[in-house]
Amino acid sequence: MSSSTTNTTTISTAGPPSRRNTELAMLVFAVIIPVFAYANAGLALSDEMPSGMLSYGLGLGLLAAVGHLVVRKFAPYADPLLLPIATLLNGLGLVLIWRLDQSRRLAQRAKDAGMAFAPSAPNQLIYSALGVALFVGVLILLKDHRILQRYTYISMVVALILLILPMFFPARFGARIWITLGSFSIQPGEFAKIIIAVFFSGYLMVKRDALALASRRFMGLYLPRGRDLGPILVVWGMSILILVFETDLGTSLLFFGLFVVMLYVATERTSWIVFGLLMSAAGAVGVATFEPHVQSRVDAWLQPFEVAKNGGSDQIAQALMAFGSGGVFGTGLGQGNSDLIGFAANSDFILATVGEELGLAGTMGLLLLYGLIVERGVRTALAARDPFGKLLAIGLSAAFAIQVFVVAGGVMGLIPLTGMTMPFIAQGGSSVIANWALVAILIKVSDTARRPAPAPAPTTDAEMTQVVRP
């Protein structure tokens, strides 16, 4: 090679643009794993193949097939991993919930409380079907994610309403995060996180230059102008209000954390992260000192075994014991005692069942699956060509990541327990449905991002060649 040409390089992305067949193969894999887990749990619990195995496998396979066909038709260039991982997580969640349904302890506990014990797995399967229906609906109806940009301020209002509404409904289990209509209740916070991400992306796309450039440098940090601090103060105030009036640490953390992450991505200013951390720390400490519900959560976090001994809730203590007894490889599906957690064993605390029955190895695998979803979201944001799509993809994956962190951290005793649900795995209709919608929007953005760019219009041919006049 001659030396004059060695420094010029050509960069090209490898691999074909559409990965639908890869996705199909991964989906088949993602359906087989939960069916295997189902058989395993059934054999361990009752020495025989569970009777519902065929219908369960077919149900999950049907959901996956519908999702795949719709993606093939309406988002042909979408990311190949998002749908299979979501399907796998949903399937594993169904198995874990079914396994906890079989627990005699939980049935006994319901009987003692004077309630009929209702298995949650069939309901969860229905919710999953509704979730996939919403997934399909979003893919078909949302032709282009940039349409959402038009609804920036409408989505702000809707999100605020969704966040404020639960205040007017009675508290359940110590937190006002539900809207109850008769026997039916939804958790609006789950949907609000998507809508709020739409608002933040639309807002920051317009305002990011003002936020990033109009600032003074002080001690290595960019200090924003006072008037630019306005929005972050408003969001901070909102999240504190949620914390105080709804006693919901999770939503408030999610809400504020999402804003700080998106602010950082939009402006590339580290100072926002510093401010965000300082403000959330100040807010959390402030609220924890005078709000009894939050205080009790902090106590249960700092001294789980003391609280359990003194007649308080033993959930965290039981969860920690479950993680411990799981060891590295776990006790095996259906062979753990994580049902001792009792209340919310199959929703907020479902990660403890994973920790006990699948062990450290299984928990790590599960967290990696969540990590892969987040990674695909961030990759989509990198590849997206429009700033709104970038911010939206970052926002949705950040919301997802923060939620996983908040729940997993709470159950494992890293941070105070907050009462959010593990996406896709935990029992709970709102959560499953909202997360399917979230994945649908990510798939839509990634479809636009990975779509090959249209060929440039042949304009130069039309232009006249200039004539050299000597």
Add this chain to the structure above:
Amino acid sequence: MSELTLTVMRLGFLAVLWLFVIVAVQVIRSDLFGTRVTQRGSARRGAPDRPQAQQQQQQRQQSAPPPQRQQSGGRGRRGAPTKLVVSEGTLTGTTVALQGQTITLGRAHDSTIVLDDDYASSRHARIYPDRDGQWIVEDLGSTNGTYLDRTRLTTPTPIPLGAPIRIGKTVIELRK
């Protein structure tokens, strides 16, 4: 159910779960490890159909004009040029491996080397090997002409090694 079966299933399940994770990472390997970086002009000889580093239009190695003739012995000859190098103009540094194909130059998008040059015509010139493997440059009736050294071309002319071919502001030459 025997203890052994359950143990095997338990470990098997973990193995399958991790297999899924690993396969998933394999699927996105190309994304994780970023983009492929190819040195320009490093195309292997003897593999004429290999799609060469092609992202920018100027460096499009088209298979559209089929190899004129299989040059007999011309290729292995000592002193035969192996590549075409742009030495002046906006595309400076671009190289195209000479593999017996016709190279078209011009502002048209389907040219092998798309010139971003106001003084070049849409289909300005072409460079091709003749029967003996000697590379020939031919002006395709361009507005401002094609110059070999300092003479304006009127007929297809053999290109000496290293002689500058000037098209508008762009200068190309053949090198070993």
